[in-house]
Amino acid sequence: MLRHSNTEGNTSNSPTSSRRYRWVGLLVPLGLGIAGITLIMPYLSGGRMRHPGAPVRPDTQSAAQSISTQAISTQTISPQAKIPQAGSSDEAILDVANPADAGSRNAENTAAELISTTANHAATDWSRFRGPNGTGISSDTSIPTEWSESKNLKWSIPLPGPGSSSPILTDQFVFLSCYTGISGEGQRETGKLKRHLLCIQRSDGKIVWTHEESAIQPEDPYQGMGVPEHGYATNTPVTDGNRVFAFFGKSGVLAFDMQGKKLWQTSVGTESGNRAWGTASSLILYEDLVIVNASEESQSIRALNAATGEEVWKAVGSALELAYGTPILAKVDDQRTDLVIAVPGEIWGLNPRTGKLVWYAETTLTGNLSPSLILDGDKVIAFGGYRSSGSMAIRVGGTGDVTKSHVVWTSRNSSYVSTPVLVDGKLYWIDDRGTYYASSAKDGELIHRSRVSNITSRDRPVYASAVALGNRLYFQTRFDGLLVAEPGTELKIISQNRFDGDKSMCNATPATDRGELYLRSDSHLYCVRAER
Numbered sequence: 001m002l003r004h005s006n007t008e009g010n011t012s013n014s015p016t017s018s019r020r021y022r023w024v025g026l027l028v029p030l031g032l033g034i035a036g037i038t039l040i041m042p043y044l045s046g047g048r049m050r051h052p053g054a055p056v057r058p059d060t061q062s063a064a065q066s067i068s069t070q071a072i073s074t075q076t077i078s079p080q081a082k083i084p085q086a087g088s089s090d091e092a093i094l095d096v097a098n099p100a101d102a103g104s105r106n107a108e109n110t111a112a113e114l115i116s117t118t119a120n121h122a123a124t125d126w127s128r129f130r131g132p133n134g135t136g137i138s139s140d141t142s143i144p145t146e147w148s149e150s151k152n153l154k155w156s157i158p159l160p161g162p163g164s165s166s167p168i169l170t171d172q173f174v175f176l177s178c179y180t181g182i183s184g185e186g187q188r189e190t191g192k193l194k195r196h197l198l199c200i201q202r203s204d205g206k207i208v209w210t211h212e213e214s215a216i217q218p219e220d221p222y223q224g225m226g227v228p229e230h231g232y233a234t235n236t237p238v239t240d241g242n243r244v245f246a247f248f249g250k251s252g253v254l255a256f257d258m259q260g261k262k263l264w265q266t267s268v269g270t271e272s273g274n275r276a277w278g279t280a281s282s283l284i285l286y287e288d289l290v291i292v293n294a295s296e297e298s299q300s301i302r303a304l305n306a307a308t309g310e311e312v313w314k315a316v317g318s319a320l321e322l323a324y325g326t327p328i329l330a331k332v333d334d335q336r337t338d339l340v341i342a343v344p345g346e347i348w349g350l351n352p353r354t355g356k357l358v359w360y361a362e363t364t365l366t367g368n369l370s371p372s373l374i375l376d377g378d379k380v381i382a383f384g385g386y387r388s389s390g391s392m393a394i395r396v397g398g399t400g401d402v403t404k405s406h407v408v409w410t411s412r413n414s415s416y417v418s419t420p421v422l423v424d425g426k427l428y429w430i431d432d433r434g435t436y437y438a439s440s441a442k443d444g445e446l447i448h449r450s451r452v453s454n455i456t457s458r459d460r461p462v463y464a465s466a467v468a469l470g471n472r473l474y475f476q477t478r479f480d481g482l483l484v485a486e487p488g489t490e491l492k493i494i495s496q497n498r499f500d501g502d503k504s505m506c507n508a509t510p511a512t513d514r515g516e517l518y519l520r521s522d523s524h525l526y527c528v529r530a531e532r
Contacts, residue, residue, distance in 0.1 A: 041315035057348070058301070060400075061356035123241035124169045124513040128464055129282035131277050134328050134372055136421045141470035142515040145484045146495045147528045151513070154516065154529040155205035156499070160196050161203055162522035163233030164463065164507035165282075168244075173208065173258070174200040174511075174518060175244050178526060179232040181215075182222050190219040195233055195248045199260060202516070205527060209260035216251045216270060228275025230463065230507055236282040236326075238290070243306065244288050253304060259526070264309030270296025273321060280324040280370065286352045293327055293341060295320035301327065301341065303349075303355060313355035321341045322368040325384070325419075328375055330396040339397050342369050342382040347394055362403045364410065365389045370388035371419040371465075374427070376441050379408050381427070383415045389412045391444060411444030419465040421473065423487050428468075430475050430483075432460045436491045454496050455480045463507040469517070478505050481517065485531055500525065 130136040144152040163178035181192035188285045193215040199208045235247040243263065246254045250270045250273065255263040265295055273296045281293035289303040289312060303312040322342040329352065330338045338359075339352040344366050349359040369384035376393070382392045393408040415437070420429035426447065427439045436453040438447040455461045457479040464476035468487070474481040481498035485491060504522035511518040517528040 011150055026525065029271070055317055056319050057317045057346075057360060058350065058357045060353060061351055061354065061358050083486040112447050113293055122169060122171045126169045126511045126513050127240070128168060128238040128284055129236035129326055130372070130419065130467070130509055131167055132324075133375065134284075134326060134419075135375070136419065136465055136467040136509070137423070138155060138467070138469045138512050140512060140515060142530060143469045143472075143512055143517050144528055144530045145472060147497050147517075149499055149501060152528055152531055154527040156524050156526045157200065157205045158209070158524055159198070159520070159522075160210070161233075162231050162504070163520070164230040164433070165233050165510075165520075166236045166509045167511040167518040167520055167525065168237050168239055169202070169511055169513045169518070170239055170241055170258075171494055171513075174198075174202055174525070174527075175237050175239060175246075176200065176500070176520060177233040177237060177246055177248075180432075182232065184222070188221045188223065190215060190221065191217060193232060195246075195251065197237065197244070197246045197254070197256065199244070200525065201207060202527070211254075211256065211260060211262065213248055213251055213254065215248070216267075219250060220272055220276040220278045224276070226275055226484050229460065230278065230280065232278065234278065234280045234507075236509075238283040240306065241284055245283050245285075245306070246279075247279070247283050247292055250297055253283065253290060253307060255290075255306070266304055266309040266311065266391060268292055268294035268301065268302050271298055272296070275322070275368075277368075282326045284327060284329070286329060286337075289352070291339065291352065293320070293323065293325070295323045295343075301339075301350070301355065303352070313353075315350060315355035315357070317343070319346060321354070324368060324370045328373045328380070330375055330380060332378075332397045336397075340373055340396060342373055342379050342384065344369055344385060347373075347380065347382055348444060349396060359398045359399070359402050359406075361406055362395050363392055363394075365392065370417045371415050374420060374422050376422055376440075379422075381422075381441060383429075385414070387416055388412075391439075393441070393444065409442075409444040411439065411447050413449075417460075417463050421466040421468045423468045423473070426487065428487060429466050429471055430455075430462045430477075432462055434458065434461045438487075438489060438491075448491065450491055451495075452483070452491065454483055454493060465509045467510055467512070469512055474510055475519075476505060476506055476508070476510055476519070479503075482506075482510070499524070 161178040161180040327341040338349040365385035367386035371383040374381040395406040
């Protein structure tokens, strides 16, 4: 605090003091000017500015509201609602009544032959980002630990464009997103940007149908340390076995049936974050709701009716700025489930039926939060923020401010981008500097840390999240292949697997089901399976 003194020892009238205050008079406006330019830079680059006045946290659930039986209140939206125009804040369901507006679909006749309109294509455990409730864990012990172009490769296909989203699976199909229309670094013009959703047959890698969606403009430019690191197709789709849902950022959330027919499209905002790094969070399903973290698009979390796309609730909070993680569902008891998400400086527990804030806890995790939460029994473990922020565990449940009552532990160990995997009470991950960590989920204590000598690239070498398949750990790197390791107190690598002909970047987290491992790079999708 700056204090003014009127005591005899005050030297504010001295020449030295006068010069000092002249410098302060110059530097303070300069600093404020730089800060102001930093804040508006995304909008100078073409992004749409935030709407002012958003509360820090969503509305709090009152004591009179039931957590388990809160009724859903849906708003009536005209089926003829139109796409929000550039510069407009209108958000509505996008009209798909005209089949011509449903986007292009390749091999439509083939899709009709392959897919019965009445068939129920069961969703597998890996129907969303990081599999069952975002754990990244499968008990399947038949997944190979070694593969290449000539070994244990069932099929591979080229992709229309790059992307960081992960594959998701039904019993018959793989769904994957990518983008085209951007040539590379420094391209400020995004008018040709398109996002694609692919439906691929698991048996042979044949593309059954493709949907192309032109990006609503303006989009975040391909520049700086944000979008070029992950691209425009980072959000992983989700499926319930009958429909597949994709999140295309400012272009909204889209729903399709198994034949590729667009069922609905709903905008969740068209704004840009203060760094214009682009969208990243993935969709999840809860009962009849599609839940989306639209932090980048509108500083909100929203629930959409899975059948119609109508907005059921919207939770708005300015603290969502730079919250890129995917929410998780934490069962508190038989009558209550909490929707939990980490935001810079706090962790929130929301009612997934209403979007009301049930509890929150203050944290030391500041800055951009990319890792998703990890559920460990009755507690959630959060990583992320600036590298010095660390990690912490908080018990779920409670009401109101639970900072003093529910924090279990805090630690200096952290992951900047990838989400760790929890196996037998231990957390494992390789961070974006190529350092391997093992820590205790019980108290956060570091068990082991070491540089991974198998990783030779040093420019943020790992973005994908770790997964545990059978009794092995799988770490996808960006340029050094996939490392298979044994869980334990020290890093023991079993194999390092590459496709030598593919030099493109790999940001996607693997997916698995029934002995098959699905890997995607910026150029290809691979199905790995043990040779019979």
